[in-house]
Amino acid sequence: MAKQKAGLVLNRYRREPLAQDGRLRAVGVSFLNAQPHLHGLLSGLGEERMQVVLAEPSELARRLYEDEADLGLCPVVPLATHGGFELVPGVAIGCDGPVRSIRIVGDVPITEAKELLLDAASRTSVILARLIVRHLCGGREPRLCARPAREIIETVSGTTLGLLIGDSALSVEGRFAYELDLGQAWKEMTGLPFVFAVWAGRRGVLTEADCELLSRSLALGLEARPQIAQAWTRGHGGDAEAHLTYLTHSIRYGLDERAQAGLAEFLRRAAAARLLPESELRFVGQAAPSIVTPGARPNGQRRSLDALLEYAADGGRLSVEDALWLGREADTHELGLAADMRRKALHPDEVVTYIVDRNVNYTNVCTTSCRFCAFYRPVGHAEGYVLSRDELGKKIEETVAAGGVQILMQGGLNPSLQLEWYEDLFRWIKRTYPIKLHALSPEEIWHLVRLEDLSLQTVLTRLRDAGLDSVPGGGAEVLTDRVRSKIAKAKCTSAEWLEVMRVAHRLGMRTTATMMFGTSDTLVDRVLHMLKIRELQDETGGFTAFICWDYQHDVGTRAVAGETGTVLYLRTQALSRLLIDNVPNIQTSWVTQGPGIGQVGLRYGANDMGSTMFEENVVSAAGTTFGMDAAQIERHARALGFKVARRNMRYELLSEPV
């Protein structure tokens, strides 16, 4: 997969070569309004110091987070979410009044909207829109649905409005009866400019000279706006005059005091609405933060670890830096206490749930050979199997007889099983047995997409229509590519894993999310993984639960174990309860940790004991074989004073809590 090319390394996880020559890695966006910033740099200015690539905004943010870039022209929401970057002073992308490239459009005014379609790729625009909509609609919000931009334009009608950004927004000017320019709406609401993006770098990386370089690049770009508009027309169509007007009148490129005040006000309101964490943003070279939301400094003092724990226990939204601080330095008991308080706030009835189901692994034949897995068998191996209908039927019957309500069915990536095989199987299961089908995983679904050369949407739709009820969150391992490329090189990327869940949620299927840590991951990877789940949940609301566990490696596995252990497991679970503030259920993993620690986990943020799972093959193959039946699960939960109830995959109670 990795190719050597004149000193640069290409691999599946990176689409561009990585500079290994000591230059700073800068990322810009390919939108029109970013071009003046990039103009100088793209013409060669400072190329001995920086190399510039372009990317979509969410990819830009990911690269900054995951140390694949040193600086980026970053939208402000990912900056606030992270909390650890330094801003370059003086320059930005913003507006002071109407901006034209962020609009809500539709047939009726927003106050009459029942539904608002959003392009979730721009979190900054989404949060701006939500603040404005709440303000205009008296605190209410219409139903929010994430959609790709193309779809939005086609679907907007009646009481369904749409939020459009960038080129899409510019392209629909004048087409709809109702248009709300969000730059203008923001100005009317606050009297202030709005800042969309700023240059930001990883802490300690940028110098004053770098800031001057970026200023000069912008200065050159501002002078060259007519040329930029022309070039844009050649590349993207549209009217050069209109582009130039946009660049000169709609977009503001400075970051003066008023603009900073506008940015601070946006962050303050978003934090108050719990859409963003409390922020403290610093400029390059400054020790003290300049842009601070009040909650980040309760008494003018830097927020202490105590205060942060309280804030988290109260359900406050954490930034990446916050989570890293807690993960590194909070005392284990106190972290657990905070998670426990949060759990109690979300589940005040003190009920612990569990499900009676069965893990069925329909095949162990797998083309992937992940280094941490002892369950798979390569194609052609003597121990490879595919369950027959008879075997499967028997397992399902046993499950139903024991009171089971679903089967969790997963397997290896077996190239001889086609989409039709799955569809037939699912249809047969659903018409023969009264059972829910919680099946497959993003990896298996991508496998089918590749095998059948169909779109993700099509494959998931067909599986759903054949009877797939929900998708388990397995195969996530740790959702940063630097970890995945080490332990599961042949599996999908983090973005691809998330995309499956995104589409599944939109098709009406709920899913869980998991994390297997303890190979090459560090705290940073684990926190970023949790953040990605939170952000997708903000978009879709489709995750029902989060479960983590550490790498089990007694037998038959090849990946080297890293940070693992009971204490780290409990801390990680507690941190997940605090950081993933929008997923209601946290499951404790007695399957990997044993009944004892599984039980203790109920005081470290978990409110669910997973499944009786009276068959388990995958983790057992690596040597971890704990078993608990329903009676034991109930006893362990009650020993802590909880009531217990059975549930289904959607966490609806199937029995009276006792």
Next chain:
Amino acid sequence: MSRFAQIEEKVRAHERLSFEDGCALFLEPDLLRLGSLANWVREQRHGDRTYFNVNMRFEATNVCEASCSFCAFAKLEEGAPQAHTTTHEAAWQELAEFPDPRLSELHMVNGLHPHLPFEWYEELLRGWKRVRPEVHLKCFTGVEIHFFAAKFGMSYEQVLTRLKAAGLGSLPGGGAEILHPDVRRRISTDKATGAEYLAAHRAAHKLGLPSNCTMLYGHIETFEHRVDHLLQLRALQDETGGFQCFIPLAFHNENNSLRKLPEPTAVDSLRTLAASRLLLDNIAHVKAYWVSMGVATAQLGLRFGADDLDGTIVHESIYHSAGSRVPMALARDELIRLIREAGRIPVERDTTYGVIEELPRAHAPEAALKVRERFAHKRALSVVSSSSS
């Protein structure tokens, strides 16, 4: 002020806790507050130091006259299929051949054998001292001492003096079970009573032999029995100061007469560890015995009051006969790893808690945890206690 808050004030003022306080600890619903307080005491006394040793366990015989209902060896007779009694030669050879030169302790407890003469035991110890004189012999429970005294017509002092002369270094803590007669007469009626157990230890302490003490919990006893047990140990310690370490032992229910009883859960074990640490203000060390509570719970126990993670052991059979599924042994490296993962400093010790080697703690940031400012404890206390009635 909540009950727990009152107790916490006492603890932080280094005041002794009462019987009622002890019962309140066992009834405290919030496991983490309890653990946090016990952890504070642990860190006051020992910081992050966590003791372990390289030891081996040996059972000379499992033939036993007594009929303790929780024991898988009860009433075992010589000649029965599972019965086993060693020979001197085999025992001495096993010690001589123990591969790790770091071995510092041999731990021996036995069934109460109806026929072996006292001299047999003396010779056993003497032989061990001949083959590896540096290995400390921690042998014979208080129950065995009483058994020898009763059987051979000696006082505890005489028994212990002779054993000491043969090489005995200290007594292990076993045989305590639950000291309260109401419980004892139901689960281990035909061996030393609670008072006799304590008397044997008193005699040992007076002869300069330190000892450990234990408590078997999670069977038919109540919390009051546990607190009473702990307070009796504390009272003896006030007199003699000879207990080194307290080890809570979880009941296991296979192959014994109590197999219908459920075993204590991890939460119960952690609660018991924490309560023990808080009540036993005069005993230096509390051990999380991984054989008894499972490796993971024991590791977590290092943050619930325990400062000792028992040793390598090599060949454990008592718990394993009762169904324990933990490993038979833990390698020294394993123990060190477990201690480091818990954010503690591994300290290899000898039997009397002399330091053999203090090892560096882990440098991974999360594992090196220190207690920072207390997290709004007062607020947490009032919020949680008011809502968990």
